[in-house]
Amino acid sequence: MKNILILGGTGKTGSRIARRLKAAGRPVRTASRTSADIPFDLDNPSTWEHALAGVTAAYLVEPNLRMSKDRQARIPQFVTEAVTAGVRRLVLLSAPRAGETAHPLHAAEQAVRGSGVDWAILRPNWFSQNFSEGPWLPGILAGTLALPTGGGRTPFVDAEDIAEVAASALTEDRHSGHTYELTGPRAIGFGEAAHLIAEATGRTIRHTDIDPDVFVQRQVAAGVSSDVARLLADVLAAIGDGSGAALSDGVERALGRPPRAFEDFVAQAAAAGHWT
Template identity: 70%
Template sequence: MQNILILGGTGKTGRRVAQRLEADGRPVRTACRTSGSTPFDLADPATWAPALDGVTAAYLVEPSLGAGGDRMPRFVAEAVAAGVRRLVLLSAGGVGEAGDDHPLKAAEDAVRASGADWTILRPDWFSQNFSEGPWLPSILAGTLSLPAGAGATPFIDAGDIAAVAVAALTEDRHRGRTYQLTGPRAIGFGEAVDLIGRATGRPVRYVGIAPETHLERQVAAGVPPAVARLLTGVFTAIRDGSAPEPADGVERALGRPARPFEDYVSETAASGVWN
Protein backbone atom coordinates (compact mmCIF):
# COMPACT_ATOMS: atom_id res chain seq x y z
CA MET A 1 0.00 0.00 0.00
CA GLN A 2 1.15 3.53 -0.78
CA ASN A 3 2.58 5.79 1.90
CA ILE A 4 1.16 9.20 1.00
CA LEU A 5 2.66 12.57 1.91
CA ILE A 6 0.33 15.60 2.07
CA LEU A 7 2.03 18.99 1.90
CA GLY A 8 -0.03 21.69 3.57
CA GLY A 9 -1.72 18.89 5.48
CA THR A 10 -3.75 21.25 7.68
CA GLY A 11 -4.79 23.65 4.89
CA LYS A 12 -8.10 23.95 3.07
CA THR A 13 -7.49 21.10 0.65
CA GLY A 14 -4.70 19.20 2.38
CA ARG A 15 -6.76 18.65 5.53
CA ARG A 16 -9.63 17.27 3.49
CA VAL A 17 -7.34 15.05 1.41
CA ALA A 18 -5.79 13.59 4.57
CA GLN A 19 -9.20 12.98 6.18
CA ARG A 20 -10.49 11.12 3.14
CA LEU A 21 -7.38 8.97 2.85
CA GLU A 22 -7.38 8.16 6.56
CA ALA A 23 -11.06 7.21 6.36
CA ASP A 24 -10.07 4.72 3.64
CA GLY A 25 -7.41 3.26 5.93
CA ARG A 26 -4.46 4.50 3.89
CA PRO A 27 -1.15 5.48 5.51
CA VAL A 28 -0.95 9.28 5.47
CA ARG A 29 1.77 11.71 6.53
CA THR A 30 0.69 15.34 6.90
CA ALA A 31 3.51 17.84 6.53
CA CYS A 32 3.47 21.53 7.46
CA ARG A 33 5.46 24.05 9.44
CA THR A 34 3.42 24.40 12.62
CA SER A 35 1.41 21.19 12.95
CA GLY A 36 0.69 17.93 11.21
CA SER A 37 2.38 14.59 11.74
CA THR A 38 5.72 15.66 10.22
CA PRO A 39 7.52 19.00 10.69
CA PHE A 40 8.11 20.40 7.22
CA ASP A 41 9.02 23.70 5.64
CA LEU A 42 9.34 24.02 1.87
CA ALA A 43 11.78 26.87 2.53
CA ASP A 44 14.05 24.56 4.58
CA PRO A 45 15.50 21.68 2.52
CA ALA A 46 16.78 20.06 5.72
CA THR A 47 13.17 19.08 6.49
CA TRP A 48 12.53 17.44 3.13
CA ALA A 49 14.27 14.05 3.51
CA PRO A 50 12.55 13.07 6.80
CA ALA A 51 9.17 13.94 5.31
CA LEU A 52 9.89 11.89 2.17
CA ASP A 53 11.27 8.80 3.90
CA GLY A 54 9.27 5.78 2.73
CA VAL A 55 6.78 7.86 0.76
CA THR A 56 5.51 6.57 -2.59
CA ALA A 57 2.92 9.25 -3.48
CA ALA A 58 2.66 12.95 -2.65
CA TYR A 59 0.15 15.80 -2.79
CA LEU A 60 2.07 18.97 -3.57
CA VAL A 61 1.02 22.47 -2.49
CA GLU A 62 3.03 25.69 -2.83
CA PRO A 63 1.96 27.65 0.27
CA SER A 64 3.44 30.98 -0.78
CA LEU A 65 3.20 32.37 -4.31
CA GLY A 66 5.76 35.01 -3.37
CA ALA A 67 8.45 32.50 -2.42
CA GLY A 68 10.02 32.15 -5.86
CA GLY A 69 9.61 29.56 -8.57
CA ASP A 70 12.53 27.19 -7.92
CA ARG A 71 11.83 25.49 -4.61
CA MET A 72 8.96 23.28 -5.76
CA PRO A 73 10.95 22.00 -8.76
CA ARG A 74 13.84 21.21 -6.39
CA PHE A 75 11.49 19.41 -4.01
CA VAL A 76 9.98 17.42 -6.88
CA ALA A 77 13.44 16.26 -7.94
CA GLU A 78 14.30 15.21 -4.39
CA ALA A 79 10.98 13.44 -3.98
CA VAL A 80 11.47 11.33 -7.10
CA ALA A 81 15.04 10.54 -6.08
CA ALA A 82 13.70 9.39 -2.71
CA GLY A 83 11.31 6.93 -4.36
CA VAL A 84 8.08 8.88 -4.83
CA ARG A 85 6.33 7.45 -7.89
CA ARG A 86 3.11 9.48 -8.01
CA LEU A 87 2.72 13.27 -7.77
CA VAL A 88 -0.50 15.29 -7.58
CA LEU A 89 0.05 19.05 -7.81
CA LEU A 90 -2.42 21.68 -6.65
CA SER A 91 -1.93 24.41 -9.23
CA ALA A 92 -4.45 27.15 -10.09
CA GLY A 93 -6.87 28.16 -12.81
CA GLY A 94 -5.31 30.18 -15.60
CA VAL A 95 -1.78 28.82 -15.19
CA GLY A 96 -1.96 27.16 -18.59
CA GLU A 97 -2.46 30.52 -20.31
CA ALA A 98 -0.13 32.47 -18.01
CA GLY A 99 3.39 33.56 -18.90
CA ASP A 100 6.51 31.77 -17.73
CA ASP A 101 6.82 34.20 -14.82
CA HIS A 102 3.73 32.78 -13.10
CA PRO A 103 4.96 31.24 -9.82
CA LEU A 104 3.19 27.92 -10.45
CA LYS A 105 4.35 27.49 -14.04
CA ALA A 106 7.71 26.05 -13.03
CA ALA A 107 6.03 23.68 -10.57
CA GLU A 108 3.78 22.29 -13.31
CA ASP A 109 6.72 21.88 -15.68
CA ALA A 110 8.75 20.09 -13.00
CA VAL A 111 5.97 17.62 -12.22
CA ARG A 112 5.46 16.80 -15.90
CA ALA A 113 9.19 16.25 -16.44
CA SER A 114 9.74 14.33 -13.19
CA GLY A 115 9.51 10.80 -14.56
CA ALA A 116 6.84 9.97 -11.98
CA ASP A 117 3.14 9.48 -12.63
CA TRP A 118 1.55 12.92 -12.33
CA THR A 119 -1.77 14.72 -12.18
CA ILE A 120 -2.26 18.49 -12.11
CA LEU A 121 -5.28 20.16 -10.53
CA ARG A 122 -6.20 23.70 -11.64
CA PRO A 123 -9.06 24.90 -9.42
CA ASP A 124 -10.92 28.19 -9.62
CA TRP A 125 -11.52 30.33 -6.50
CA PHE A 126 -12.40 28.15 -3.49
CA SER A 127 -15.90 28.52 -2.05
CA GLN A 128 -14.25 28.14 1.36
CA ASN A 129 -12.52 31.52 0.97
CA PHE A 130 -15.80 32.91 2.32
CA SER A 131 -15.64 30.77 5.46
CA GLU A 132 -12.06 29.66 6.12
CA GLY A 133 -9.93 32.15 4.23
CA PRO A 134 -9.24 35.81 3.59
CA TRP A 135 -12.84 36.90 3.09
CA LEU A 136 -14.23 35.53 6.37
CA PRO A 137 -13.53 38.68 8.47
CA SER A 138 -15.30 40.80 5.87
CA ILE A 139 -18.30 38.45 5.78
CA LEU A 140 -18.52 38.63 9.59
CA ALA A 141 -18.24 42.43 9.43
CA GLY A 142 -21.04 42.57 6.87
CA THR A 143 -19.19 44.04 3.86
CA LEU A 144 -16.90 42.33 1.35
CA SER A 145 -14.93 44.77 -0.83
CA LEU A 146 -13.10 43.46 -3.90
CA PRO A 147 -12.17 44.79 -7.37
CA ALA A 148 -14.25 42.19 -9.23
CA GLY A 149 -17.03 44.54 -10.25
CA ALA A 150 -20.16 42.71 -11.39
CA GLY A 151 -18.17 39.81 -12.85
CA ALA A 152 -18.86 36.18 -12.01
CA THR A 153 -16.68 33.11 -11.49
CA PRO A 154 -17.47 29.39 -10.93
CA PHE A 155 -16.41 28.87 -7.29
CA ILE A 156 -15.22 25.34 -6.52
CA ASP A 157 -15.85 23.51 -3.26
CA ALA A 158 -12.63 22.44 -1.51
CA GLY A 159 -14.26 19.09 -0.82
CA ASP A 160 -14.50 18.46 -4.55
CA ILE A 161 -10.84 19.38 -5.00
CA ALA A 162 -9.91 16.94 -2.24
CA ALA A 163 -12.02 14.18 -3.76
CA VAL A 164 -10.27 14.57 -7.12
CA ALA A 165 -6.87 14.68 -5.40
CA VAL A 166 -7.59 11.45 -3.53
CA ALA A 167 -8.68 9.76 -6.73
CA ALA A 168 -5.51 10.92 -8.49
CA LEU A 169 -3.33 9.73 -5.60
CA THR A 170 -4.88 6.28 -5.51
CA GLU A 171 -6.08 5.41 -9.03
CA ASP A 172 -4.00 4.80 -12.16
CA ARG A 173 -6.52 6.29 -14.61
CA HIS A 174 -5.62 9.91 -13.71
CA ARG A 175 -2.00 9.63 -14.81
CA GLY A 176 -0.87 12.42 -17.12
CA ARG A 177 -4.10 14.40 -16.77
CA THR A 178 -4.68 18.07 -16.02
CA TYR A 179 -8.07 18.81 -14.51
CA GLN A 180 -9.71 22.24 -14.63
CA LEU A 181 -11.82 22.26 -11.48
CA THR A 182 -14.77 24.64 -11.15
CA GLY A 183 -18.25 24.72 -9.74
CA PRO A 184 -21.25 24.05 -11.99
CA ARG A 185 -22.02 27.74 -12.72
CA ALA A 186 -20.48 31.19 -12.50
CA ILE A 187 -21.61 33.31 -9.56
CA GLY A 188 -21.01 37.01 -8.94
CA PHE A 189 -19.71 38.16 -5.57
CA GLY A 190 -22.93 40.09 -5.02
CA GLU A 191 -25.02 36.94 -5.47
CA ALA A 192 -22.59 34.93 -3.32
CA VAL A 193 -22.81 37.24 -0.31
CA ASP A 194 -26.59 37.56 -0.79
CA LEU A 195 -26.89 33.79 -0.53
CA ILE A 196 -24.76 33.86 2.62
CA GLY A 197 -26.86 36.68 4.08
CA ARG A 198 -30.13 34.85 3.44
CA ALA A 199 -28.76 31.62 4.91
CA THR A 200 -27.53 33.37 8.06
CA GLY A 201 -30.44 35.78 8.45
CA ARG A 202 -28.29 38.90 8.56
CA PRO A 203 -27.29 41.50 5.98
CA VAL A 204 -24.06 40.94 4.03
CA ARG A 205 -23.20 43.16 1.07
CA TYR A 206 -20.57 43.24 -1.64
CA VAL A 207 -18.89 46.49 -2.70
CA GLY A 208 -16.80 46.73 -5.88
CA ILE A 209 -13.66 48.82 -5.39
CA ALA A 210 -10.91 50.13 -7.66
CA PRO A 211 -7.99 47.76 -8.36
CA GLU A 212 -5.56 50.40 -7.07
CA THR A 213 -7.38 50.51 -3.75
CA HIS A 214 -7.29 46.73 -3.39
CA LEU A 215 -3.60 46.62 -4.29
CA GLU A 216 -2.76 49.26 -1.71
CA ARG A 217 -4.72 47.47 0.99
CA GLN A 218 -3.03 44.15 0.23
CA VAL A 219 0.47 45.61 0.35
CA ALA A 220 -0.37 47.48 3.56
CA ALA A 221 -1.50 44.15 5.05
CA GLY A 222 1.90 42.63 4.30
CA VAL A 223 1.23 40.82 1.02
CA PRO A 224 4.34 40.96 -1.22
CA PRO A 225 3.73 43.51 -4.01
CA ALA A 226 4.21 40.96 -6.81
CA VAL A 227 1.63 38.62 -5.25
CA ALA A 228 -0.74 41.51 -4.56
CA ARG A 229 -0.53 42.53 -8.23
CA LEU A 230 -1.14 38.95 -9.37
CA LEU A 231 -4.23 38.52 -7.19
CA THR A 232 -5.60 41.95 -8.06
CA GLY A 233 -5.19 41.05 -11.73
CA VAL A 234 -7.27 37.91 -11.21
CA PHE A 235 -10.07 39.98 -9.70
CA THR A 236 -9.99 42.49 -12.52
CA ALA A 237 -10.12 39.63 -15.02
CA ILE A 238 -13.36 38.55 -13.33
CA ARG A 239 -14.62 42.14 -13.55
CA ASP A 240 -13.80 42.27 -17.25
CA GLY A 241 -15.56 38.99 -18.03
CA SER A 242 -12.39 36.92 -18.45
CA ALA A 243 -13.02 34.47 -15.61
CA PRO A 244 -12.94 30.81 -16.63
CA GLU A 245 -16.08 29.17 -17.91
CA PRO A 246 -17.47 26.29 -15.83
CA ALA A 247 -15.42 23.19 -16.63
CA ASP A 248 -16.17 19.48 -16.38
CA GLY A 249 -13.01 18.45 -14.53
CA VAL A 250 -14.82 17.23 -11.42
CA GLU A 251 -17.22 15.14 -13.47
CA ARG A 252 -14.44 13.72 -15.67
CA ALA A 253 -12.45 12.71 -12.60
CA LEU A 254 -15.23 11.52 -10.32
CA GLY A 255 -18.18 10.67 -12.58
CA ARG A 256 -20.47 13.15 -10.80
CA PRO A 257 -21.16 16.89 -11.09
CA ALA A 258 -19.37 19.48 -9.03
CA ARG A 259 -21.08 20.61 -5.85
CA PRO A 260 -23.29 23.70 -6.22
CA PHE A 261 -22.31 26.85 -4.32
CA GLU A 262 -25.78 26.86 -2.71
CA ASP A 263 -25.06 23.50 -1.04
CA TYR A 264 -21.80 24.85 0.35
CA VAL A 265 -23.61 27.91 1.75
CA SER A 266 -26.35 25.84 3.41
CA GLU A 267 -23.90 23.47 5.06
CA THR A 268 -21.54 26.23 6.17
CA ALA A 269 -24.32 28.38 7.58
CA ALA A 270 -25.53 25.42 9.62
CA SER A 271 -22.04 25.03 11.11
CA GLY A 272 -22.28 28.49 12.73
CA VAL A 273 -19.00 29.82 11.35
CA TRP A 274 -20.78 32.95 10.00
CA ASN A 275 -22.66 33.66 13.26
Protein backbone atom coordinates in the same frame (compact mmCIF):
# COMPACT_ATOMS: atom_id res chain seq x y z
CA MET B 1 0.16 3.66 -3.33
CA LYS B 2 1.21 2.42 0.11
CA ASN B 3 2.40 5.55 1.93
CA ILE B 4 1.03 8.98 1.03
CA LEU B 5 2.61 12.33 1.89
CA ILE B 6 0.38 15.40 1.98
CA LEU B 7 2.25 18.71 1.80
CA GLY B 8 0.26 21.52 3.34
CA GLY B 9 -1.50 18.83 5.32
CA THR B 10 -3.20 21.34 7.62
CA GLY B 11 -4.46 23.61 4.84
CA LYS B 12 -7.79 23.90 3.03
CA THR B 13 -7.20 21.03 0.62
CA GLY B 14 -4.52 19.07 2.46
CA SER B 15 -6.55 18.57 5.62
CA ARG B 16 -9.54 17.41 3.61
CA ILE B 17 -7.47 14.99 1.55
CA ALA B 18 -5.87 13.53 4.66
CA ARG B 19 -9.26 13.08 6.29
CA ARG B 20 -10.63 11.23 3.26
CA LEU B 21 -7.63 8.95 2.93
CA LYS B 22 -7.51 8.13 6.63
CA ALA B 23 -11.22 7.27 6.56
CA ALA B 24 -10.46 4.86 3.72
CA GLY B 25 -7.73 3.20 5.79
CA ARG B 26 -4.82 4.63 3.81
CA PRO B 27 -1.53 5.39 5.59
CA VAL B 28 -1.16 9.16 5.41
CA ARG B 29 1.59 11.52 6.56
CA THR B 30 0.73 15.21 6.75
CA ALA B 31 3.57 17.70 6.46
CA SER B 32 3.51 21.39 7.32
CA ARG B 33 5.41 23.98 9.31
CA THR B 34 3.15 23.46 12.31
CA SER B 35 0.47 21.09 13.65
CA ALA B 36 1.12 18.30 11.12
CA ASP B 37 2.43 14.76 11.53
CA ILE B 38 5.89 15.93 10.55
CA PRO B 39 7.55 19.37 10.44
CA PHE B 40 8.18 20.45 6.87
CA ASP B 41 9.29 23.64 5.15
CA LEU B 42 9.78 24.07 1.41
CA ASP B 43 12.37 26.73 2.22
CA ASN B 44 14.37 24.26 4.31
CA PRO B 45 15.53 21.22 2.29
CA SER B 46 16.89 19.62 5.47
CA THR B 47 13.25 18.81 6.35
CA TRP B 48 12.55 17.01 3.07
CA GLU B 49 14.35 13.70 3.54
CA HIS B 50 12.53 12.77 6.73
CA ALA B 51 9.17 13.71 5.21
CA LEU B 52 9.83 11.53 2.14
CA ALA B 53 11.08 8.42 3.95
CA GLY B 54 9.06 5.42 2.77
CA VAL B 55 6.64 7.54 0.73
CA THR B 56 5.30 6.25 -2.60
CA ALA B 57 2.79 9.01 -3.46
CA ALA B 58 2.83 12.73 -2.69
CA TYR B 59 0.45 15.66 -2.89
CA LEU B 60 2.36 18.83 -3.73
CA VAL B 61 1.32 22.36 -2.80
CA GLU B 62 3.15 25.63 -3.33
CA PRO B 63 1.86 27.74 -0.42
CA ASN B 64 2.73 31.11 -1.93
CA LEU B 65 2.11 32.01 -5.57
CA ARG B 66 3.41 35.54 -5.04
CA MET B 67 7.05 34.57 -4.92
CA SER B 68 10.44 35.35 -6.43
CA LYS B 69 11.92 33.40 -9.34
CA ASP B 70 14.29 31.66 -6.90
CA ARG B 71 11.41 30.39 -4.80
CA GLN B 72 9.59 29.15 -7.90
CA ALA B 73 12.28 26.47 -8.07
CA ARG B 74 11.23 24.93 -4.74
CA ILE B 75 8.66 22.48 -6.11
CA PRO B 76 10.87 21.37 -9.04
CA GLN B 77 13.70 20.72 -6.59
CA PHE B 78 11.39 18.81 -4.28
CA VAL B 79 10.11 16.72 -7.20
CA THR B 80 13.67 15.66 -8.02
CA GLU B 81 14.34 14.65 -4.42
CA ALA B 82 10.98 12.89 -4.12
CA VAL B 83 11.56 10.72 -7.17
CA THR B 84 15.07 9.90 -5.98
CA ALA B 85 13.61 8.88 -2.62
CA GLY B 86 11.22 6.43 -4.26
CA VAL B 87 8.00 8.39 -4.83
CA ARG B 88 6.15 6.92 -7.81
CA ARG B 89 3.10 9.17 -8.01
CA LEU B 90 2.80 12.95 -7.80
CA VAL B 91 -0.37 15.04 -7.61
CA LEU B 92 0.18 18.79 -7.92
CA LEU B 93 -2.25 21.48 -6.80
CA SER B 94 -1.75 24.07 -9.52
CA ALA B 95 -3.85 26.98 -10.78
CA PRO B 96 -5.65 28.19 -13.92
CA ARG B 97 -3.34 29.37 -16.70
CA ALA B 98 -0.31 27.66 -15.13
CA GLY B 99 0.48 26.28 -18.56
CA GLU B 100 1.64 29.77 -19.53
CA THR B 101 5.37 30.33 -19.24
CA ALA B 102 5.05 33.46 -17.10
CA HIS B 103 2.85 31.79 -14.48
CA PRO B 104 4.53 31.19 -11.08
CA LEU B 105 3.54 27.49 -11.17
CA HIS B 106 4.64 26.80 -14.73
CA ALA B 107 7.99 25.37 -13.65
CA ALA B 108 6.28 23.17 -11.05
CA GLU B 109 3.95 21.72 -13.66
CA GLN B 110 6.83 21.09 -16.04
CA ALA B 111 8.79 19.32 -13.31
CA VAL B 112 5.88 17.05 -12.43
CA ARG B 113 5.22 16.19 -16.08
CA GLY B 114 8.89 15.44 -16.67
CA SER B 115 9.40 13.48 -13.45
CA GLY B 116 9.26 10.04 -15.06
CA VAL B 117 6.60 8.81 -12.58
CA ASP B 118 2.79 8.81 -12.55
CA TRP B 119 1.39 12.32 -12.21
CA ALA B 120 -1.80 14.34 -12.17
CA ILE B 121 -2.26 18.11 -12.09
CA LEU B 122 -5.23 19.92 -10.56
CA ARG B 123 -6.07 23.48 -11.62
CA PRO B 124 -8.93 24.69 -9.41
CA ASN B 125 -10.76 27.97 -9.79
CA TRP B 126 -11.37 30.28 -6.80
CA PHE B 127 -12.26 28.22 -3.71
CA SER B 128 -15.76 28.57 -2.27
CA GLN B 129 -14.06 28.30 1.13
CA ASN B 130 -12.46 31.70 0.62
CA PHE B 131 -15.75 33.02 1.96
CA SER B 132 -15.70 30.85 5.07
CA GLU B 133 -12.06 30.08 5.92
CA GLY B 134 -9.98 32.45 3.83
CA PRO B 135 -9.34 36.05 2.82
CA TRP B 136 -12.96 37.07 2.27
CA LEU B 137 -14.21 35.88 5.66
CA PRO B 138 -13.50 39.19 7.49
CA GLY B 139 -15.60 41.08 4.94
CA ILE B 140 -18.45 38.59 5.28
CA LEU B 141 -18.36 38.91 9.07
CA ALA B 142 -18.25 42.71 8.83
CA GLY B 143 -21.23 42.73 6.48
CA THR B 144 -19.44 44.33 3.52
CA LEU B 145 -17.30 42.43 1.05
CA ALA B 146 -15.34 45.19 -0.69
CA LEU B 147 -13.53 43.80 -3.72
CA PRO B 148 -12.65 45.23 -7.16
CA THR B 149 -14.64 42.60 -9.04
CA GLY B 150 -17.56 44.65 -10.39
CA GLY B 151 -20.36 42.48 -11.70
CA GLY B 152 -17.99 39.77 -12.87
CA ARG B 153 -18.89 36.13 -12.34
CA THR B 154 -16.77 33.07 -11.60
CA PRO B 155 -17.55 29.36 -10.95
CA PHE B 156 -16.33 28.96 -7.37
CA VAL B 157 -15.21 25.38 -6.69
CA ASP B 158 -15.71 23.59 -3.39
CA ALA B 159 -12.54 22.48 -1.63
CA GLU B 160 -14.31 19.19 -0.85
CA ASP B 161 -14.46 18.48 -4.58
CA ILE B 162 -10.79 19.35 -4.99
CA ALA B 163 -9.90 17.03 -2.10
CA GLU B 164 -11.96 14.18 -3.52
CA VAL B 165 -10.28 14.51 -6.91
CA ALA B 166 -6.85 14.65 -5.26
CA ALA B 167 -7.50 11.62 -3.04
CA SER B 168 -8.64 9.65 -6.05
CA ALA B 169 -5.62 10.76 -8.10
CA LEU B 170 -3.26 9.72 -5.30
CA THR B 171 -4.68 6.22 -5.09
CA GLU B 172 -6.04 5.28 -8.53
CA ASP B 173 -4.07 4.62 -11.72
CA ARG B 174 -6.72 6.02 -14.07
CA HIS B 175 -5.76 9.65 -13.40
CA SER B 176 -2.15 9.28 -14.51
CA GLY B 177 -1.16 11.90 -17.07
CA HIS B 178 -4.32 14.00 -16.62
CA THR B 179 -4.63 17.72 -16.01
CA TYR B 180 -7.97 18.63 -14.48
CA GLU B 181 -9.40 22.15 -14.68
CA LEU B 182 -11.74 22.27 -11.67
CA THR B 183 -14.70 24.63 -11.39
CA GLY B 184 -18.13 24.70 -9.82
CA PRO B 185 -21.26 23.99 -11.86
CA ARG B 186 -22.11 27.65 -12.64
CA ALA B 187 -20.52 31.08 -12.57
CA ILE B 188 -21.94 33.55 -10.04
CA GLY B 189 -21.12 37.10 -9.06
CA PHE B 190 -19.83 38.20 -5.69
CA GLY B 191 -23.09 40.01 -5.10
CA GLU B 192 -25.05 36.79 -5.52
CA ALA B 193 -22.57 34.92 -3.32
CA ALA B 194 -23.00 37.52 -0.57
CA HIS B 195 -26.79 37.32 -0.94
CA LEU B 196 -26.82 33.53 -0.63
CA ILE B 197 -24.68 33.68 2.51
CA ALA B 198 -26.89 36.43 3.93
CA GLU B 199 -30.00 34.32 3.33
CA ALA B 200 -28.44 31.29 5.02
CA THR B 201 -27.25 33.23 8.06
CA GLY B 202 -29.99 35.82 8.49
CA ARG B 203 -27.39 38.57 8.40
CA THR B 204 -27.02 41.64 6.21
CA ILE B 205 -24.13 41.08 3.82
CA ARG B 206 -23.41 42.95 0.63
CA HIS B 207 -20.72 43.12 -2.00
CA THR B 208 -19.30 46.54 -2.80
CA ASP B 209 -17.22 47.11 -5.89
CA ILE B 210 -14.20 49.31 -5.21
CA ASP B 211 -11.47 50.76 -7.37
CA PRO B 212 -8.39 48.51 -7.60
CA ASP B 213 -6.18 51.33 -6.34
CA VAL B 214 -8.37 51.72 -3.26
CA PHE B 215 -8.18 47.98 -2.70
CA VAL B 216 -4.38 48.13 -2.90
CA GLN B 217 -4.25 51.01 -0.40
CA ARG B 218 -6.41 49.11 2.07
CA GLN B 219 -4.34 45.96 1.72
CA VAL B 220 -1.08 47.85 2.27
CA ALA B 221 -2.60 49.56 5.33
CA ALA B 222 -3.42 46.08 6.64
CA GLY B 223 0.23 45.02 6.32
CA VAL B 224 0.29 43.43 2.87
CA SER B 225 3.28 44.33 0.70
CA SER B 226 2.50 46.69 -2.18
CA ASP B 227 3.53 44.23 -4.91
CA VAL B 228 1.39 41.45 -3.46
CA ALA B 229 -1.55 43.82 -3.03
CA ARG B 230 -1.26 44.97 -6.63
CA LEU B 231 -1.08 41.43 -7.97
CA LEU B 232 -4.17 40.43 -6.00
CA ALA B 233 -6.02 43.55 -7.17
CA ASP B 234 -5.21 42.74 -10.79
CA VAL B 235 -6.42 39.15 -10.44
CA LEU B 236 -9.69 40.25 -8.85
CA ALA B 237 -10.22 43.05 -11.36
CA ALA B 238 -9.85 40.51 -14.16
CA ILE B 239 -13.00 38.82 -12.85
CA GLY B 240 -14.84 42.08 -13.34
CA ASP B 241 -13.50 42.26 -16.88
CA GLY B 242 -15.06 38.87 -17.67
CA SER B 243 -12.00 36.69 -17.14
CA GLY B 244 -12.45 33.38 -15.38
CA ALA B 245 -16.19 32.84 -15.97
CA ALA B 246 -15.76 29.72 -18.10
CA LEU B 247 -16.93 26.37 -16.79
CA SER B 248 -14.88 23.17 -16.88
CA ASP B 249 -15.84 19.50 -16.71
CA GLY B 250 -12.78 18.51 -14.68
CA VAL B 251 -14.68 17.39 -11.56
CA GLU B 252 -17.08 15.29 -13.61
CA ARG B 253 -14.28 13.72 -15.66
CA ALA B 254 -12.35 12.84 -12.52
CA LEU B 255 -15.21 11.69 -10.31
CA GLY B 256 -18.08 10.78 -12.63
CA ARG B 257 -20.43 13.30 -11.00
CA PRO B 258 -21.10 17.03 -11.27
CA PRO B 259 -19.36 19.46 -8.92
CA ARG B 260 -21.09 20.66 -5.76
CA ALA B 261 -23.21 23.76 -6.08
CA PHE B 262 -22.25 26.95 -4.27
CA GLU B 263 -25.59 26.76 -2.46
CA ASP B 264 -24.57 23.39 -0.99
CA PHE B 265 -21.31 24.88 0.26
CA VAL B 266 -23.19 27.79 1.86
CA ALA B 267 -25.63 25.48 3.63
CA GLN B 268 -22.82 23.31 5.03
CA ALA B 269 -20.65 26.27 6.08
CA ALA B 270 -23.61 27.95 7.79
CA ALA B 271 -24.49 24.76 9.63
CA ALA B 272 -20.87 24.46 10.76
CA GLY B 273 -20.98 27.96 12.24
CA HIS B 274 -18.35 29.57 10.03
CA TRP B 275 -20.26 32.86 9.94
CA THR B 276 -21.42 33.09 13.55
